[in-house]
Amino acid sequence: MGLKEKFFEKARDTCKKIVLPEGTDERIQKAAEVLKKEGIAAPVLVGNKDEIISRASQRGIDCSNLEIVDPLTYPGLPELVNLYSESRKVKKGVAERILKKELVFGGMLLAADKVDGMVAGAASTTASVIQASALTVGYAYGISTPSSFFIMELPDGRVLFYADCAVNIDPSAQQLAEISISTSSSFQKIMGQQPKTALLSFSTKGSASHPFVDKVQQAVSLAKEIVGDSLCIDGEFQADTALVEAVARKKIKEPSPVAGQTNVLIFPDLDAGNIAYKLTQYLAGASAFGPILQGFAKPVSDLSRGAKVEDIVVITAIVCCLV
Amino acid sequence: MEYKEIEARVKKVIAEVLGVDEEKITSESRFVEDLGAESVQSLELVAAFEDEFDIEMEEDAALQVKTVGKAVEFIQRHLQEK
Known part of the structure; x- marks a missing residue:
């Protein structure tokens, strides 16, 4: 089915x-x-x-x-x-x-x-x-930024949630944290499984330094502050570290419940998110469902x-x- | 209705809806930049003006109005057409 x-x-x-x-x-x-x-x-x-x-x-x-x-x-x-x-x-x-x-x-x-x-x-x-x-x-509790997500169904049957690919152009660290929380909760409700949410970057756990990386790191800390351990949110990760276990083992020193087994991908801005969902759709042959709004009560x-x-x-x- | 009266009532409505001090509102005040209106409040401002003056305003045109002075002129035109 x-x-x-x-x-x-x-x-x-x-x-x-x-x-x-x-x-x-x-x-x-x-x-x-x-x-x-x-x-x-x-x-x-x-x-x-x-x-x-x-x-x-x-x-x-x-x-x-x-x-x-x-x-x-x-x-x-x-x-x-x-x-x-x-x-x-x-x-x-x-x-x-x-x-x-x-x-x-x-x-x-x-x-x-x-x-x-x-x-x-x-x-x-x-x-x-x-x-x-x-x-x-x-808005939902703890949320002040409406956002959106896509459900990507890959040809091998895997399902990944992508956010935000449609609403927030250049989210702040706080907004990125809220997008991560909203998308994790949307994944849990729709898929009935534990979300493993990765905040993506061109850096993995401090491998590069740049204000863009700082923003994603701050967003990870803020998201953890807001929801504690109730949701699995981690980063910053490069996409391969987030998705491929062998790469995660090589690049990550501390154990992470998210690296290598991500099912929710959070992009740093709308450029990255929108481009990524369309590439996944057209190059990987995925079906894209969405965008679906989230963040409301x-x-x-x-x-x-x-x-x-x-x-x-x-x-x-x-x-x-x-x- | 005199311009001055419309202006006074417009300022009163803005103060109520946006929760700002009436004294701080001038004709030049911009709703978003100077008075801190959030985009979600624009519909409520339009509805509040309609309620105060018992007029119907075309929503898209009303939402193009950016300053208090322009809002007074916009409402005055509607009152003259009534």
Whole structure:
């Protein structure tokens, strides 16, 4: 069974409720139809009910079994307004206006536990999805930097998580530490295995000195300070030291639970991360799933604006695995 | 509504939303650089102006406004069109 099918199977076990705020978008509607029919998730579309139904029928999409929620007529709106106004310390009038925006409304449904996750971005920018999520569900404990990861499935069946390949251009040491923690936790939830997280560099444990190396070393110390021994995070390592046991034995003097057996790779900046995932995809023939957002208190993911229906279905299944 | 009145109410709203001292807000103040607005707060600022003046502003255009003085002019135009 391929990884994608494993995500579908895991998602089917619990069939989580996932809000899709871009309810009138054609690809979102088609994805919702597939998710419902295949029993992968229970989608909740946000938008004007008549508009969603009429557009769907013009497109030949069956949305008769789908839950549709209109922010303007939702009976639980006063509860969401109160919750928003209290948590963000703004006037109710301000909360009412802001909750008319589908993305913020979707995020608030998640914050209020009316749904289990949110998937958006087919018709909105990544920045808008991050903004709506930050205003509603907020960040996970100890995290103040949203980031993203890719799941890489290699032709030999190995699975590696790569981060951050899509959001943070030049993360500080603190941000790099948070990216390591978020990605370790995402790996644990999705794969059900112990993450072994390596912070990568052109240096292995001080073999080179440069401000770039200092940043990665600081990030390792900060990550260890924040999570203690609860997660396996180590570095700085060159990629071969992280991945190949024989190289790790040669280059590392102190025993490391991560070197030579890494399953989560943290890149020092977006140049390295983005280039690495594309090289792995095109030269090694890996399948890349993502980017998936992380760092929020509840599962949220962005979609690329060019996402196809199948991409939306897969990302939604992965978000279900993060619940 | 007079420019001065709009300006006073704009400053009051900014002070509330961003939690800054009203005295420190001038027409030249930039929301992000001078008043410390985080990008997530921009939507709340727009909604707070809409609520204060009972207007609807086009989101993308509103988010292009970078200083307090420009925000006052932007809102004044909306009030005149009302």
